Amino acid sequence: MKEIAIVDYNLGNITSIRRALSFLGYKSIITNNPEIILKSEKVILPGVGAFPTAMSYLKKYDLIEAINETVKKGNDILGICLGMQLLMQFSNEFERTKGLSLIEGDVISINDILDDNIKLPCIGWYKLNKTKDNTLLKNIKKDQWFYFVHSYMVNCRNENDVIADYSVNDISITAIVKKNNITGLQFHPENSGIEGLKFFTNFCKS
DSSP: OOOEEEEOSSOSOHHHHHHHHHHTTOOEEEEOOHHHHHHOSEEEEOOOSOHHHHHHHHHHTTOHHHHHHHHHHTOEEEEETHHHHTTSSEEOSSSOEEOOOSSSEEEEEGGGSOSSOOOSSEEEEEEOEESSOOGGGTTOOTTOEEEEEESEEEEESSGGGEEEEEEETTEEEEEEEEETTEEEESSOGGGSHHHHHHHHHHHHHO
């Protein structure tokens, strides 16, 4: 069975993620040990909170190099919510902050792209729109609902890195990014019922 590491850097729904993986029959370890992360075939980077705080914690625990080396080795990494945003080059949340730079693009406020500002964070269930076929989307039917809670969104430089989005006020917001062995989900699969579990299954089996 593949080893799965859930990165613990003081931000994220790590217990819920581990519980979901356990329900599916996968063993995982919650850790901030760079050596364990480097040995794991699958790495999950969760996150709830502010981008600058998250990057400061990743630096504090010497996790940035471990995450970068994980990608270079060809092992799979999955960023969830803030974890997905950390994959980008920069964020404009509170202050311009450099990210992990694993996917080209930046992180902006949802209201930066809307004609009429909405109350943030954007919380609730939204239908996923597949823009490209991918094994990560196996058994995910069209127009399935998933749980989102976020104020900032990723703005990918390369449209080919986006495989699904969802709409707010008829404006498309990136929901899933995929580049080689790097995947990011803006929604919370651990809080999205059976459909969310399908994403974990597809990620773990890939």
